[in-house]
Amino acid sequence: MGGQRGEGVTSIEKTVSPWRSEDVWSIWLGWTVLAVALGATMVASTGAEKAVNPLAGMLADLGGWVSNPFDALRDKNGASVLPGLVGVFASLLVLFSVGLAGMRERMRGFPLAFTALFGVTIFAYLLSGQKVVKHYNLEYALWALVVGLVISNTVGTPRWLRPAVRAEFYIKTGLVMFGAEVLFHLLLKLGPPGVFIAWVATPTTLILTYLFGQYVLKIESKSLNMVISADMSVCGVSAAIATAAACKAKKEELSLAIGISLAFTVIMMVVMPPVIEWLELGPVLGGAWIGGTIDSTGAVAAAGDALGETGLLVATTVKMIQNILIGAVAFGVAVYWVTCVENSSDGARPSLMEIWRRFPKFVLGFIAASIVFSLLAKSGDSGEALVAAATVTSKTLRGWCFCLAFVSIGLETNFRELKQYLAGGKPLVLYVCGQTLNLALTLAMAWLMFTKVFPDAAASLNQ
């Protein structure tokens, strides 16, 4: 929020005009990107055979590499990604400069600091692009944190870099853009079997894990409990980011939740396929089990692929349906937090006005993007293709926003502060117990759906 950086992933408000707040400006910026990308795609696609996004080539991610890091400067087709990187840098510099100006914050030093921060972010992206790292699901969030932590815990974060260390602003803006990829119509992709596996087992696991953390483990920080419960039950890093922002978790809590999730994701990605083969569950039931339990979407695809074509198809489709839950979870957590967790000092329930004042407004921008792009995708024959083409731009930019955010979090974190959250090993116990429940509940639901209630669906998918 405007002018009050450095607290939680989102922080408590100061008495500034709501129009100058970080929440509102993250909505403006996110929606500007979405509107420009959609407008350009619509204009370029008029009369064309397929949807074309003329801005897609202007932005780029780094490519993959094995032994020569300079290979990352070329994409799969051998073209240089340097112009695309310059495009990303220029777009984000302009966007966030406008945002800071809109919030009436000091601009002095920001361009230089942002340039340096972007350089560090490129380095983190480069580390995550090494193919062994990439194919074991050790994604950029981890390396961005590590790079930031290395700097802050050795030479310290230089004072001149601090104007650009704005983790909350980058996360909120990235999340608003991210909303355009949360398309609600995908919920019915597999019909009722998919809904039951992803939308019944997952929220049940989330709620029970959170209650277990509160009442059995008695974890002091409710936000840490919620972020771990959500990233374990929904979809790993992306769910952790959205939930942490919605419940105003501390940066260290987000870092810890992501670290635990990535470690267990790698283990589950490697272990689950042989276990499924040993149990002779088959690719449909096994794929659904993988899709509903492994945190990260990419790791789900890798583990599903080990079961064959059908395993990949079922696992990724169940995960995709579960991914859509992220919008509902972020909104639900934000509402729960401002109404039930953030009680006033006398313990009284807040008034509606107070609830509105506390509500993280950027969540509304995220949900609105999701609804508008879901409706667009369902409009006419070319709606889905139009949305897919338009979101290429926002997908690239929100990836860089999240990476900038994680570098920023690392730059603001001290190893010693991280240690206190691991005291007693409660976060690890919470994750292990929650994941055990997730494994049991998802397997039971997938078995019920694909062998008892809709056995013909399993037969169709197996063909």
Added chain:
Amino acid sequence: MQQPLSISNAVSGSAPISEPGRPAPGVRLAVCLAAIATIWLVVLPALAQVSAVRAMIDRHEAHGVDPSAKFYSELPAMPMISRRVDEIRRAEPAAFGLRKP
């Protein structure tokens, strides 16, 4: 209500840490960078040549699987998978508890 970390704590936490008996901040940074360079330029490229690892990477790339994807929209194989699921569901909607369109 929880007290979020204050900006003053965060900033002080990122100051150079000079403690008696520990190497200078610049030396610690150099050691970390050397470790990163060794792992990324020597260890990981060597691991990539192990046949099982190489086979896994090749298989993922051939099938459009990106294990570092954070959302379905980042998976190269997703559009193809989505079309295939639509075909299967359209062929037998009743099997999925859906009505014929």
